[in-house]
Every structure is written in structure tokens, then in C-alpha cells.
Amino acid sequence: MVSSTSAAVPRRHLTITPASVIVVCVAALISIGLVVLFSASSPIKGGPYAYLYKQFIFLGMAIGLGWLAARVDLEQLRKFAWPIMGLALFALLLTLLVGISVNGSRRWLGYGSFRLQTSEFAKIAMVFALAHYLAINQSRLHDFVKGFLYPCLLIGSFAILIILESDYGATALLGSVGLILLFLAGARLKFLLPCVLGTVAAFAVMVALNPVRMTRVLSFLSPEEHKQDAGYQPYQALVALASGGVDGVGLGNGRQQNAFLPEAHTDYIFAILGEEMGLIFTLTVVILFGTIFVAGLMHVRRAPNLFQFLLVTGCILLISMQSIVNLGVVTSLLPSKGMSLPFISAGGSNLLLMGLLVGIVINSARTWERPKPLLRRRSLTEVTA
Template sequence: MLFSAGIVKGAQALLTKQVIWVGLSLLMGAYATYMNLEWIRRRAWWIFGLCMLGLILTLVPGIGIKVNGAQRWIGLGPLRVQPSEFAKIGLVLVLASYFSSNHRENKTFFHGFLIPSILIGTCCGLILLQPDFGTSFLCGAVAATMMFQAGTSLRWLLPVAGLAITAFSILVYFDPVRIRRVTSFLDVEANANDSAYQLWQGMLAFGVGGLNGVGLGMGRQQVHFLPEAHTDFIFPVIGEELGLFFTLTIVACFLLLFGCVFLRLRQSPRLFEYLLAMGAILFVSLQAIINMGVVTGSMPTKGMSLPFISYGGSNLMVSFLLLGFVINVLRSLDTPKVLLPREI
């Protein structure tokens, strides 16, 4: 599918790179599956600090790489790494570690709300400076859900969420590029040859594919019309070539993955493991929902990869690491253990 979607961009080169990334990601995911969770819990703050350092380095001239007006990457020889992807892991780990270590005070304003909010604000603020509104929103949404699950009161979460949404809306309103994305999303057909061109072509791809698709490798939208078909808009390529039934199967897989993990986590006796797995599966599932919502015209256009499917090394590796943590936690539920005094 990636070969077909990236045919205009040099499919052979893309496929070769992605195969390498898949191999590395599978190894990292397998390692996360058997990693000692207590070991990683004790190092969560260091991991978070390294992730924040990576975000800062993207803003340093000569180190950060600017593409299409956004400075989100760091060059490591022939590779480009996106620190905002790895910041997802750092954020989940530090919040899970913090709340599990202070669980008796999670309902207080200072320990249960203020300190976690500072951590979240630091992460989201650095991502906004790149700028990357989508990833910042995703991190904020997942982190707020983790806070609520840890016991933070809604009387603090809801007002701050309202303020964050208001501030976010103001930033979008005064950004010409992003306000055009919103207005074009509201009337796609009227902007089909302008700001909504990519979205319109993606929707046409779904229409051409119909129920059964035109056949694997037979799609034409990505060849002549659909930009970034191998990254953010790979889902319409799947819809064109394999049809509605296959795209609905992908949607069902993500929903089933989240549902099964959520139900299984209700048996988790340890707060750290529960929050770690919950944050990890939320990042994967919510990102998939946003991507599919964008390319189907249900949400304003935002560049966000489809986990496990889109081209891109950083997102692929992080997705497998997050899934590895989830599997690790689920495996540990069947292993008897003695709880530490602060976790009882």
C-alpha cells in the first residue's frame, strides 16, 4: 500500500526506508513488551527531560530542520527525527509515574492539578512553538484524560480546558494558514481548487473506490492529484484501491483495540501501569481517529499520520513503543506481585 501511495515520490526509495523503520520499530516494540516497568518508572523524569530537550533543540538554528514553515525535526546524519513524537512517550511516563507516587494527594489542587498542569503546559507549549497545533492538542487531550483517571477534580479540569480551547481558537483565528484550513473545511467544494484541494482529492478517492475498490496498485488519485498520499492522506488511497469494506475494517480494528485494552485495564491493581497503558492506547487510538476524521472531511485539515500505516519513522517507532507498553501492562496483570507500600 505504501509502495502504491508513494509512487510519485519514488516508491522504491520510500519502501526501502520504511522497511528499515519497520524492522527497528518492531525491535523497539518487542523490547518495550518485556521491559521492567518498575525500572522505567524510576527513570520517567529523566526520559521526560530528554524529550523536552529534543523539543528545544528543534528551535535552535542549525540543529532544527524547517519544512513547509514548521521546525519540527532534528537532523541525525541522513535521518530526520521528530522529537514531538517521542514527547508523547515522555509525557505518558512522567504523568503515570508522578500520579502513582503521589496517589494519596491526587485530589488536591497543588499535587493533583497544578504540578501536572505545569508538566503538560511545558510539553504542549514547546510543541506549539514549532508550530504544531495538532500534536499539541493531542498531547493536551490525552494528558487531561490521564489526570481525570488519576483522580483530578473536574472543577479544575473543566475551566482550564475551556480556557485552553479559547486560547487555541484565538491562535488559529490570527494565523492566516490555519484559519483558511478551518474555513475551507466548512465548505470543501467551494474551495476544491484552493485551500481544500488536498481534502477534496482525498474525498474523490473514497468515491472512486466505492465498496470494493479499484484494486491494489490501480489507484490514480495519488499519481496525478493527491498530495502527501504516502503520509497524512494514505487512508483515502486505501479507500480508493481496497474500498469501503477495507477502510471500515481498519476503523473497527482501532476501535476494537481501544475497547479491549480499556476493559482489560479495569483489572489493573497498580495506578502506574493503568495510567501508562491508558495514556499509550489513547495516543494511538485518538491519533488514528483524528487522521481518519480529517481525510474524510469530518475535521479541519491537520497533518497527522495514521499510526502503523503512514510513511514516517518517528511516528512508526513511537506507535510500536506505545503498543509495546500496553502489551507489557496487560501481561503483568496475570503475574502475581507484591505491591510497594506507596502503591497499596
């Protein structure tokens, strides 16, 4: 006779993990994005459905990439860290040589209407290669050459190619994430601080020598003086946010996307959200991104090794810092810079990148929280009376 207490099956309780919170927040942001994108793209040639259909297609591809990233063995994938890095650098170089140029910037590869922005995928390739290098050289991080110079060269190889595409924002984002990971890995501050100061100074000089970027900075410092020229978009974004008030003017009733605010469906979609859905929804979006960041910090504390800690931290930083830049630009807290709002703005390349990043987070949640197997299975004689 089998003992009822011994044969009882333990109940499984639903537990809320940081990774599950991140997934819920991402799903909420995507839902909000699809709704506001329908309205923001309504005046565009082809109608609102053209961009909405395209967004759904890329969303399906992003979910597929996320599923693959969630299923792959990250430790086995480390064997291909250097080939992945080489492929990403080759794609950036190819973009500079034969890429599609739009408004003076050569950032895309593609054919016809299908385009991919290679710098988006270079971000995760850089994070992956840097995390791998820092993990295998963990004991040498106090050495100047192997613990600081080599990883800086790794980051710089991506940054140089991206800035040659005339994408200052992506360069700043990628460089910032790389230096933060280097700091978290344990690089010495006496090496890191001069590098940060020198990089900021060099970046400031490049901005000052670039008339377009310098005009954006001047319009940021004096928005009223430039509201009809370089500061037109930031000024109209503030008008949209102010017009929305607390409750918004109603979905589809906004005026700013009707030729008043350029790029309303991409870089400045947050302003349309504020005008039509009001302060409540704009604060909801900010809270969702803040929750992703806090939940990510709680999640990476459970990382089993330095490689996975840095990789997942890099994913969280790429999502959080890009959202900070976009929200800062739209609210005129930062100088104007074209950068998508993650999960919300129209744009296939960034959505595919976000799918990969979330997939890696889900992957880590699956492997880090996997229960340990029993040492041995109890025999039937041990549970029989």
C-alpha cells in the same frame, strides 16, 4: 509408586486476552499499510520501493524498540521518570534551536536524509512522567496545587515547546491525552472543567490569529469554495473515497496518487486505500482501530496500580486518538491537519513511537497476567502411594 492422578500435568489451554487481540489488530494494520504504501508511493521520485524499503527499516527498528519496551521492568523504570522527561524537553528545545525546518515548521532533528520528529517521543515521555507523578501523589489529587496545578504545568511544558514548532495537531493530541489521564486519576472537576474550557478558548484564538490554520478552518466549513486552493487535499481525498466505491478500482489502478492528491503516502494514505481497495477495506481499518480501543479499555481494568493503569491507558489513547484525527481529516469530518495514520502511513518517527506503545501494552500483559507461584512444592512422600 506414584499416583497417576497426583502426578498428572494440567493441560494449558489457549486463552484470548485483550492484549493479544491488540497485537493481532496491529499486525493486520501493518500488513495493510505495507501493501497500500507500495501503491501510494509509486509516482514518487525513486519509485515505490524507496519508501517501502525505508518503511521496512523503520518497522524493524520499531519491533526492536517494542521488544525492549516489553522486557523492561516498568516499576524499576519509574526511577528514571524525571530524567526521561528532562531529556524529552531538551530534545524539543534543541529542535527549536537547530532543528530541520520543512514548510515553515521546525520539528525534526537529524542529519542528511535521516530525521526524527522529537514531538513523537515527547508524547510517551509526557505520559510516563505524568503517570508517575499522579501515582506518587494519589492521596493529594484533591489539592489544587499538587493535584491539579503541578500536573498541568507538566503537560504545559511539553505543549508549549511543541506548539512553538508550529505543530498544532500534536499539541492538541498531547494536551487532550494529558487532561484525560488527569481526570481518570481523580482530579476534581471544578478545577478540570475551567481548565479545559480555557485551553480550548486559547487554542481557538491562536488558530484564528494564524492565517494558515484559519484558512484550513474556512475551507473545512466551505469545501466547495476552496477546492482549488486550501481545501484541495480534503476535496481530492473525498473524490478518491467516492471513486473507490465498495470494491475499489483495484490495487495500483488508483489515479489520485498520480499528482492529484499530495501526501498520498503519509497523511492521506487512507484515501488511497479507499480508492483502490474500496469500502470493505476502509471499514476493516476502522474496525481494527475500534477493536484496539475497546480491547485496551478491557485490558487496563486489570492494572495492579495507578501508575501502570495511567501509563497503559495513555498508550491506548495515543494510538486511538491519532487514528481518529487522521480518519476525521481524510473524510472531511475534521479540519485539515497533517497527522499520520498509525501503523499505515509512511514515516519513521511515528512508527517507532507506535512500536514503543505496543511494547508497553505487551509488557503489562506479561506482568499483569503472570500466574502466582505455588506457596511450596509438594514433597515426594506426599505424592507417593
